[in-house]
Each structure stands twice: as structure tokens, then as C-alpha cells.
Amino acid sequence: MDCRAFVKFAVFLSSVLFTFEASGEDYLPKANNIQWVSHNFKTYLTWSPKPINYTYTVEYSEVGQNSQRNPYCTRSSATECDLTNELRHLQKTYSVQILSEPLPGVTSDLVEFPFSQVERFCPYKDTQIGGPDFKIVQKGNNTKMTLHIQDPLTPLYKDGRLLTIRDIFKSNLKYKVIYSKAGSTGRREKISNQRDIELTGLDDGESYCCMVAAYIPSRSIKLGQWSYLQCSPRKRNSVFDEFHMGLIAAASGVTLAVLIIFIALTVVCYKCCCRKKDRLLENNSPPLSCDSPPLFV
Known part of the structure; x- marks a missing residue:
């Protein structure tokens, strides 16, 4: 072993010996920056720092009950x-x-390992509810539309199927809708305990934009995340919708008047042609044919 390698080994050995002689808090840092991350009942903890020469173990319990360990989060x-x-x-x-615990297989003289207490957590009250998917349906009368909302799924199973948030919150689950005419700042709101929500009193033919969020009054944070914004299609009006019926009637009247004038002029031209024929006959001129009236002057 050369001199440089020997020095490195000596430094490493002395640091290890010093570490095991030091107090527990000195060589086994506590977890910090701890955060709960819970979305639709998918729940996990995150923290720091990344351990070097030690591990972390997570213990949990219902308040007042004995602690248990998650086998996937033990000496990890x-x-x-x-x-x-x-x-x-x-x-x-x-x-x-x-x-904070030693690496597997490493012994320690510590009676109690250092630990960090995590803020208490209740899934029912504290999980964040994601924005639901929904579909806009318009049939017949365009002054109303219906939102068909899909209850968000959770990662929890019961009787072989995934549970939705409605399976968990039951009658406590409501949905809040905010909607407005496209391009308008005027906003309306509606709260319903149904998945199918009908919005009425809309302007015929206009596009309306909506967002939906779960609303659970029994929780401290009542409102879930908002869904993506969706807008209904704008109705393409026919010529009868675009123009007032009075204008259509006026246009029809003008067309009829032009037709009457055209017919009248045709008759007048026909009579003029016949009178000219008679004058030519009187002067022994070649006759003109008046078998059929002229169509135009």
C-alpha cells in the first residue's frame, strides 16, 4: 500500500471510529423537510437529507395505538x-x-435512535381531491346544457374493484361548477350533490365555458382541485336565425315587387310590338311576328 492510499485509509478509519463514539444525534442526522403528499387517497411521505452510512425507518400508528413498521420503509x-x-x-x-438507524448489520450502543415526529394525518380530512373529468352535452334547447361528471378514482380496492371518492365520501360529496359565457368576465356558480348537473338560463347559440371541483363541506379544506376548462360549441345559426323575421319579410316584399314590375314591363313591350306591327301593315311594310311576347326590351 503506497503512502497516499494509507493516509486515505487512516482518515476513513478514524472518521468511522469517531462516528461510533459520538452521540446519536451527531452521527445519525434526523429527517427534516418532511411533507405529506396525498392525492385522492394515494398517500406517501417525503423528507431529506439523503442518508450516508445510515438508514431511515418509518413507524406509524393510529393515535393512541401501538406503532407498526412498513416493511418497505424499514432500514431503507x-x-x-x-x-x-x-x-x-x-x-x-x-x-x-x-x-434514523445504522446500516443493516451494523451494531450501535445507542439505547434510542434519533427520530423526527411527523405532523398528524387523517386521510379523510387531509387528502387532496383532484379535478374531475366531465363531458358537456347539449340537446334540443340551446338555453341549457348538462355536465356529466366522472367521480375520480382512488387507489383503494374493495370487493375486487377500485373505489371512487363517492364510495368514500358518500352523501358528503358535492360538486361545485363555475361557468360563464365565452369571452365574458361574468361568472356564475352552482353546487350540486349529483354527478349530472343541468345549467339553465343560457343565451341561445352562445358558447359557455365551465370548470368543476369536488366540494366536501365537512372538511376544513372544502374545495378540491379545479378541473380543466371546457367550453361548449357555439351554435351555427341559419339565415333565419341570423336575420330578424321583419327583415326577411321586407326582402320578400321587395323581391315580389321586382317580379311584378318585370311582368308589367313585359306586357307593355308586347303591346308596343303589336301596335308597331299594325302601323307597318297600314303602310304595306313587311309584317313583324307577334305570335309570342318579347321577354325583355
Whole structure:
């Protein structure tokens, strides 16, 4: 072993020895910057820093109950932990802590490993509800339209099928709609406990734009995320819709008058032709044919 390699090995060995002689908090840093991330009941924790020569273990429990460990988040070098399947009692409040522990197979004289206590979490009250998908349907009368809303899915299963947020919130789930005429700043709102929401009193033929969000009055954060904006198609009006019936009647009258004048002029021309024929006959001139009236002058 050359001198340089020996020096590096000596420094590494001394740092390891110093680490194990130091207090627990000195060589096993606590997790910090801890955040709950929960969307439609898909729930996990994130934190920092990335561990070097130590691991993290996540313990959870219903408040007042014994702690349990997620096997996928025990002695792990990851800085996140999926707790979706552990927090199955959705209306319960959970207590969670993140322990800093030695690497697997490494012993320690510490009686208790350092840990960070996580803010308590209740899936039913705290998960964020995503914006729902919906479809706009207009039939017949264009002064109203119907929104068909699809309840967002969760990652939770029951009886072999995925649960929706309506399966969980039941009658507590409502939907809030905001809508306005395209290009207008005037906004209207409607709240309904149904998935099919009818909007009435619309201007015929106009396009209306809508957004929808879940609305759960029993929660502290009542409103979920807004959906994408969708607009109804603008009705293409026929000529009868574009022009007032009075204008159409006036145009029809003018057309009829022009037709009458044309017929009258044709008759006058015919009579003039016949009179000219008679004068030529009187002067022994070659006759003109008046068998049929002229169509134009």
C-alpha cells in the first residue's frame, strides 16, 4: 500500500471510529423537510437529507395505538415512503415518526435512535381531491346544457374493484361548477350533490365555458382541485336565425315587387310590338311576328 492510499485509509478509519463514539444525534442526522403528499387517497411521505452510512425507518400508528413498521420503509436509504395501504381506516388520525438507524448489520450502543415526529394525518380530512373529468352535452334547447361528471378514482380496492371518492365520501360529496359565457368576465356558480348537473338560463347559440371541483363541506379544506376548462360549441345559426323575421319579410316584399314590375314591363313591350306591327301593315311594310311576347326590351 503506497503512502497516499494509507493516509486515505487512516482518515476513513478514524472518521468511522469517531462516528461510533459520538452521540446519536451527531452521527445519525434526523429527517427534516418532511411533507405529506396525498392525492385522492394515494398517500406517501417525503423528507431529506439523503442518508450516508445510515438508514431511515418509518413507524406509524393510529393515535393512541401501538406503532407498526412498513416493511418497505424499514432500514431503507429512500427518502419517501408510500403509506397508502397502511392508512386503511380513512377517518382515523395517524401518528408517524421517522427514525434514523445504522446500516443493516451494523451494531450501535445507542439505547434510542434519533427520530423526527411527523405532523398528524387523517386521510379523510387531509387528502387532496383532484379535478374531475366531465363531458358537456347539449340537446334540443340551446338555453341549457348538462355536465356529466366522472367521480375520480382512488387507489383503494374493495370487493375486487377500485373505489371512487363517492364510495368514500358518500352523501358528503358535492360538486361545485363555475361557468360563464365565452369571452365574458361574468361568472356564475352552482353546487350540486349529483354527478349530472343541468345549467339553465343560457343565451341561445352562445358558447359557455365551465370548470368543476369536488366540494366536501365537512372538511376544513372544502374545495378540491379545479378541473380543466371546457367550453361548449357555439351554435351555427341559419339565415333565419341570423336575420330578424321583419327583415326577411321586407326582402320578400321587395323581391315580389321586382317580379311584378318585370311582368308589367313585359306586357307593355308586347303591346308596343303589336301596335308597331299594325302601323307597318297600314303602310304595306313587311309584317313583324307577334305570335309570342318579347321577354325583355
